[in-house]
Amino acid sequence: MKATTRLLLTTAILSAGHVQATELEVTHWWTSGGEAAAVAELAKAFNETGNTWVDGAIAGGGSIARPIMISRITGGDPMAATQFNHGRQAEELVEAGLMRDLTDVAEAEGWKEVVHPSSLLDACTVDGRIYCAPINIHSWQWLWLSHKAFKDAGVTVPTNWDEYVAAAPALEAAGKVPLALGQQAxxxxxxxxxxxxxxAGKEIYDKVYADHDAEAAAGADITRVFKAAADARKMSKDSKVQDWNLATNMVITGQAGGQIMGDWAQGEFQVANQVAGEDYSCLPGLGVNEIISTSGDAFYFPVIDDAEQSKAQDVLAATMLKAETQVAFNLKKGSLPIRGDINMDTANDCMRKGLEILAAGNTVRDAAQLISPDTNSQIEDLFSEFFNDYSVTVEEAQASFAGIIADAD
Structure with a gap:
């Protein structure tokens, strides 16, 4: 697209918000302290266009919120914009013609030139058309460690997973929960x-989730992973919380040694005025294999039979990817920006680690981008049982896992 044409379209998109102030209901599942601070930045940026963000937060996380969102859209009561994760969660809604085509907005704003990695925009693309606005990169591959917990236990803060497992007895002896883990699937x-x-590494991970290789899922490398999961199960046996942010709070307050959780946990540490490197440590790839997944969040815009709201939807989509919005939102969220052309000098030590790994290209696609929601649900059910029923052996769980992968779609 020529620069002059893009400028005209961009001007039209943004000026549309000033013709008539429009209210848009935006649904999402960001309800923890850090998440609320981040979503407030999106609302602020949209409100500054002359429109109004009507917050539709749904408590309980994505597993609770997504069915509600989908039911409203398919039932004829759509919101103006809704959060989903990068991947296939909204695939059927797009195929049913219930989501707006954002290709014109994306071209006017030059998304293909700035979204990095490009796979994030690819995840929004169906038959060459763009149906969502990716807004951040979240990676699951982090171990968060409480300096207070390890100091109280008289143990040096670990630098990798093996050291962490070895420190578990000392943590328990000091009255700490070695691993904080919410009980949700x-x-x-x-x-x-x-x-x-x-x-197991990236190659085995890709064989299992990208290639749906049941032989790899049943192999020796995954056996080692299940044995590590058995260690995690033992370390988390006294973690009685449900929500992830409550588990994070156990680390923040020194009640637990650590937590395996995505980089969204950073938002909770920031709200608690904790300083990376002083109060807590973060180990990407558990200190073993510094690779991060490129998961995260995107917003979809349901088809609405209202011309003014449709114009405002375009404004909101464009605003979410503006450089200044990306910086403000992601600094609060703890996630990485989807734009590769912005300055993140104010990022903390943990975010800088993530940015360095991303810049080096040491990434994998998130499992949700590689398997269907149905397959993902089967895997969640399996691990809910494994982590809560100690009679389930490593061998039994791995056999079930290999069977799920064999039938994966």
Whole structure:
């Protein structure tokens, strides 16, 4: 697209918000302290266009929120914009013609030139058309460690997973929970996937999730991952919380030694005025294999039979990817920006690590981008059982996992 044409389209998109102030309901599942601070930056940026963000936060996380969002869209009561994760979660809604085509906005704003990695925009693309606005990169591959917990236990803060497992008895003796882990299924399956990338490596991870290779899922490399998951199960046995942010709070307050959780946990540390490198440490790839996944969040815009709201939807989509919005939002969220052309000098030590890994290209696609929601649900059910039922052996769980991968779509 020529620069003059792009400028005209961009001007039209942004000026549309000033013709008539329009309210847009935006649904999402960002309800923790750090998440609320981040979403407030998106709302502020949109409100500054002369329109109004009507917040539709749904508590309980994505597993609770997504069915509600989908039901509203398919039931004829769509919101103006809604969060989904990068991947295939909205695939059927797009195919049913229920989501707006944002290709004109994307071309006017030059998204193809600035979105990095390009796979994030690819995940929004169906039959060559763009249906969502990616807004951040979240990676699961982090181990967050409490300096207070290890000091109280008289143990040096670990630098990798093996040192962490070895420190578990000392943490327990000091009255600490070695591993804080919420009991929701997405958290247990997420922890397993982190262990897979760290211990088995990218090649095996891709064989399992990208190629749906059941032989690899049943192999010796994944056996080692399941044995590590058994260690994690033992370390987290006294972690009684449900929500991920409550588990993060256990690390922040020194009640737990650490937590396997995505970089969104950074938002909670920031709200608690914790300083990376002083109060807590972050180990990408569990300190074993510094690779991060390129998961994250994108916003989709349901088809609405209202011309003014449709114009405002374009404004919101464009605003979310503006450089200044990206900086403000991601600094609060703890995620990495999807733009590769912005200055993040104010990022903390943990975010800088993520940016360096991203710049080096040491990334994998998130499992949600490689398997269907149905397959993902089966895997979540398996790990919910494995982490909560100690009678399930490593061998039994791995056999079930290989069977799920064999039938994956």
């Amino acid at each position: 997405w958290q247990t399956s997420g922890a397993f996937n982190v262990l897979m990338i760290a211990i």
